[in-house]
Amino acid sequence: YLYVTRGLLALANDSAEVAAVLAHEMGHVTLNHGIERQRREAAAELAGRVVSEVLESDSAGRAALARGRLNLASFSRNQELEADAIGIKQTGRAGYDAYAAERFLKAMDSYSHFRNAFQAENPNLDFLATHPAAPQRMELADRHAREFGPPGTGSIDRDRYLAGIEGMLFGDSAVEGYVRGRQFYHPGLGITFAVPNGFVIDNTAEAVLATGPGDTAIRFDGVALPRSSSLTDYITSGWIGGLDPSSIKQERIGNLEAVSARASGGEYVFDVTVIRVEGQVYRFLTALPTASDASVGQIAAGVAGSFRLLTEAEKTQLKPLRIRIVTARAGDTVDSLSNRMDGIDRKPDMFRLLNDFEPTDAVKAGAKYK
Known part of the structure; x- marks a missing residue:
């Protein structure tokens, strides 16, 4: 099956771009790339295990596995370029604008930069990237497209496409919670909180993540915890490594019971705050490089301090975004x-x-x- 996401449809600007993406994925299927990758992954894992067992050296096994991952990454990049080539040919033969693939690759690259505005990027260090660098793919896509003529050749179908996505949901649904700028709302759970200026929120299936300047990161999630269980006992139960017991502090956020603590690990310092809402505990984990001039406690206190319960009126007013x-x-x-x-x-x-x-x-x- 090929799955088309709402995010893809929102990013595309015409039918030709969607056709190009579908043709690219069909290229992977036609060329049996999924099966080939599974075989290579199994072989790489087996090689690492054999080396480790024969030489009785974990470091040798890790080195073999690293070499296997490097080969897999190179293999995956070649697969992407092959799928690009066959996809563009299929798109052009179907009568669509063959340059649509190049346009959508550019849009995806722009989206990546938009989402990773605060993350340093050095493509020369990305040895294990499974996709080729966007400029390389766009250049090759342009070459393949020119086989069908100059830009403007083929159908784009922009107006009909835009009419088709009018009113489409954009972003998350009520079940997943809503991101509104720097604020996260979850009407189902009845909670909300905000992140500082300059942070970007990413609402994933496992947790709400936020990244900000200076490699600062925030993670928010929730777990069930019996009301009879102590928050202090919970925060010291071992799920946070490097916890400083002397930093544990009981507090209240609004009228909610909370406990915070500090931890350290590697080149980062962490602030952990857990907040009880009936039989649920919500967890904020704020990470900051040890060399940073910012205060992890100040950032964490601001985020956790913004946590509150939604009113019934607020829950009713929250609606999904639409294109x-x-x-x-x-x-x-x-x-x-x-x-x-x-x-x-x-x-x-x-x-x-x-x-x-x-x-x-x-x-x-x-x-x-x-």
């Missing part, structure tokens, strides 16, 4: 249109991302935008 297609009028700009977006941080950047805008591109009167 709206608008026609630009004379005088509209990126700022004027992006200011109409709700629940989004860095609005101009998100508008440019969704609409495949270069920094110097201007809004055109009469054109349709997401």
